[in-house]
Amino acid sequence: MPKVTQEHLDARRKEILDGARRAFAEHGYEGATVARLEEATGLSRGAIFHYFENKNDLFVELAFDMNTRFGDLLLESGLDAAFRALTAENPEWLAVLIETESRMRHDEDFVKRLTTKAADAGPRIQEWFQREQDEGRLRADVEWIELGRFVTSVLNGLALRVAGGDPFDIEAMLVLLNDAIRPQA
Amino acid sequence: MPKVTQEHLDARRKEILDGARRAFAEHGYEGATVARLEEATGLSRGAIFHYFENKNDLFVELAFDMNTRFGDLLLESGLDAAFRALTAENPEWLAVLIETESRMRHDEDFVKRLTTKAADAGPRIQEWFQREQDEGRLRADVEWIELGRFVTSVLNGLALRVAGGDPFDIEAMLVLLNDAIRPQA
Numbered sequence: 471m472p473k474v475t476q477e478h479l480d481a482r483r484k485e486i487l488d489g490a491r492r493a494f495a496e497h498g499y500e501g502a503t504v505a506r507l508e509e510a511t512g513l514s515r516g517a518i519f520h521y522f523e524n525k526n527d528l529f530v531e532l533a534f535d536m537n538t539r540f541g542d543l544l545l546e547s548g549l550d551a552a553f554r555a556l557t558a559e560n561p562e563w564l565a566v567l568i569e570t571e572s573r574m575r576h577d578e579d580f581v582k583r584l585t586t587k588a589a590d591a592g593p594r595i596q597e598w599f600q601r602e603q604d605e606g607r608l609r610a611d612v613e614w615i616e617l618g619r620f621v622t623s624v625l626n627g628l629a630l631r632v633a634g635g636d637p638f639d640i641e642a643m644l645v646l647l648n649d650a651i652r653p654q655a
Numbered sequence: 656m657p658k659v660t661q662e663h664l665d666a667r668r669k670e671i672l673d674g675a676r677r678a679f680a681e682h683g684y685e686g687a688t689v690a691r692l693e694e695a696t697g698l699s700r701g702a703i704f705h706y707f708e709n710k711n712d713l714f715v716e717l718a719f720d721m722n723t724r725f726g727d728l729l730l731e732s733g734l735d736a737a738f739r740a741l742t743a744e745n746p747e748w749l750a751v752l753i754e755t756e757s758r759m760r761h762d763e764d765f766v767k768r769l770t771t772k773a774a775d776a777g778p779r780i781q782e783w784f785q786r787e788q789d790e791g792r793l794r795a796d797v798e799w800i801e802l803g804r805f806v807t808s809v810l811n812g813l814a815l816r817v818a819g820g821d822p823f824d825i826e827a828m829l830v831l832l833n834d835a836i837r838p839q840a
Contacts, residue, residue: 498761565757572754575819576683616827623812623828630811631804634760642801643808650835 483521486511487535490518490528495563499529499570530583533571540625541595549621550644557628557640565633568626609653617651668706671696672720675703675713680748684714684755715768718756725810726780734806735829742813742825750818753811794838802836 489511493502496510502525504515511518522528536556543552574580599618602608608617624647631638674696678687681695687710689700696703707713721741728737759765784803787793793802809832816823 565760569754569757572750572757572815572818575750612827612830613824616824617831619816619821619823620809620828620831623816623823624805624809625812626815627808627810627812630757630815631808633757636804638804638808639798639801642797643805645797646802646805646835649839650831654834 479521482517486513486518486521487528487532489513491532491563494529494532494566494570495560498566499525526580527583529570529574530580533567533584536567544595544598549647553625553628553644553647554640556625557632557643559629559632561632561635564629568630568633606653608651612651621647621651664706667702671698671703671706672713672717674698676717676748679714679717679751679755680745683751684710711765712768714755714759715765718752718769721752729780729783734833738810738813738829738832739825741810742817744814744817746817746820749814753815753818791838793836797836806832806836 490502490507493506493510497503497506502510504518504525507518507525507528508515518528522531540552540556543555596615596618599608599614599621603610603614603617608614624643628638628640628643675687675692678691678695682688682691687695689703689710692703692710692713693700703713707716721744725737725741728740781800781803784793784799784806788795788799788802793799809828813823813825813828
């Protein structure tokens with residue numbers, strides 16, 4: 471019964487990713503040793519590295535998951551829902567994510583892996599901005615690609631605040647963001 | 656002649672900071688060894704550490720300088736000029752700054768040093784937002800503190816893009832930012 475097997479594999483993968491995310495959040499990327507990954511996932515190193523090549527691979531997968539999740543939320547529930555969900559993320563995890571991703575941008579292998587994975591997510595988000603503008607829900611006097619860059623910058627800037635423990639009113643941020651990118655009333 | 660001495664001291668400090676910024680940008684925080692700091696500043700370790708306690712102290716000073724410079728530009732030349740200047744910064748230096756600052760936020764001693772230094776800069780920027788709102792140049796229906804948080808988030812998000820080598824049109828970003836925070840026409 472291959473279907474059950476695939477479901478089992480997927481469930482196990484998810485278990486490992488959830489545990490690894492907790493370990494990275496608690497101990498940082500460097501501090502998340504194999505022993506700590508075993509402890510957090512409740513699985514042996516053999517089992518973990520059966521599913522993922524190495525620690526870097528686990529991290530790339532988690533970083534990619536965050537991008538995918540933002541894309542899914544954006545497409546299914548809109549901009550406000552996507553922002554509310556991502557700024558409600560665990561601050562420790564966001565801190566590790568930003569710090570490690572930013573450090574690894576100098577690592578060619580990491581950039582190549584993430585870019586290969588992200589190739590699926592990027593176009594979906596771009597199409598969303600293009601279509602929203604075509605259908606009159608985004609202002610027409612600024613190119614949709616720049617609207618997308620602005621939105622991403624606000625999202626990353628807010629993620630940095632969350633990671634640093636700096637407060638803000640997400641509803642006020644959404645009023646300002648929407649007034650920036652929607653057609654003038 | 657104490658005045659000359661003070662000028663000499665200030666010039667020497669600035670020389671060391673400029674060299675250290677170049678060394679951090681080129682080699683990263685960890686990679687900027689004392690030997691590389693000597694090379695970049697053209698001064699001996701004795702001279703460097705006569706002015707600064709240690710490498711961490713040098714970095715705190717440089718991080719603080721960036722905050723001060725944004726505050727000065729904001730007060731003297733306005734929001735657009737401040738954004739144009741900071742997003743034109745050296746990408747390598749911004750990358751090291753963001754990465755190291757974010758990593759060191761977990762280090763109590765670093766946070767204490769930076770907070771002590773930043774105590775001078777924060778209120779000036781806050782006063783700017785408060786006054787701009789009082790005088791009708793910022794929208795009145797969102798608290799000035801949230802307007803400041805939004806502006807800072809956009810700035811940090813754009814700095815992340817610059818650091819990552821991701822392109823954007825700064826003039827388009829400024830149109831969107833201003834439409835978000837200025838009174839509706």
